[in-house]
Amino acid sequence: MGEHADSIAFLLALVGGYLVGSIPFGLILTRAAGLGDIRAIGSGNIGATNVLRTGNRKLAAATLLLDGLKGVAAVLLARAFLGEQDLVAGTAAVLGHTLPVWLGFKGGKGVATGLGVYLGAMWPVGLACCAVWLVAAKVTRISSAGALAALAAAPLLALLLADAEHALLALLVGLLVFWRHEANIRRLIAGTEPRIGQKG
Numbered sequence: 001m002g003e004h005a006d007s008i009a010f011l012l013a014l015v016g017g018y019l020v021g022s023i024p025f026g027l028i029l030t031r032a033a034g035l036g037d038i039r040a041i042g043s044g045n046i047g048a049t050n051v052l053r054t055g056n057r058k059l060a061a062a063t064l065l066l067d068g069l070k071g072v073a074a075v076l077l078a079r080a081f082l083g084e085q086d087l088v089a090g091t092a093a094v095l096g097h098t099l100p101v102w103l104g105f106k107g108g109k110g111v112a113t114g115l116g117v118y119l120g121a122m123w124p125v126g127l128a129c130c131a132v133w134l135v136a137a138k139v140t141r142i143s144s145a146g147a148l149a150a151l152a153a154a155p156l157l158a159l160l161l162a163d164a165e166h167a168l169l170a171l172l173v174g175l176l177v178f179w180r181h182e183a184n185i186r187r188l189i190a191g192t193e194p195r196i197g198q199k200g
Helices: 002-021 025-032 048-052 057-098 111-121 123-140 143-161 164-180 182-190
Strands: none
Touching: 002 057, 025 048, 025 057, 048 057, 057 111, 057 164, 111 123, 111 143, 111 164, 123 143, 143 164, 143 182, 164 182
């Protein structure tokens, strides 16, 4: 009976986390603001960085905040109602953001949602990752470099500030984000990744 209940809780966390993560706030907000389909602008991504390319900073900030809150919400809801399935829900939320069924599995890159998951599951690690992101982005003037640095540091930070289970969560989320940044990584290696404020 216990194993059956655990299986149900796991599935609920997996599906619930995915659905929460799959809400495309960038697309919803830009359409509501009369800016059209964000997927037809810039990189075609639905995340805050591409929303910023519309020139609307407030909308980009709102997208960043809401995408982050998706990760926090998935973790905290699972923790409140499903016990120990919060890490499953957090990973599923990032998966939902990067591969939303509503958009043909073409979503965002998962950075804000991933950091939101870290903040919800292990807030000291989340705050440390946000600091790494800001510092690396300021030093390199490249948004993706800051994001990748933060996600790369997360497993080690989780080991130091949390435990092995949370480190595994950080690793899984990081792998998803790095996979979605494949093109960015190639441009970083080639030295052609746009800097913050640079058009194109």
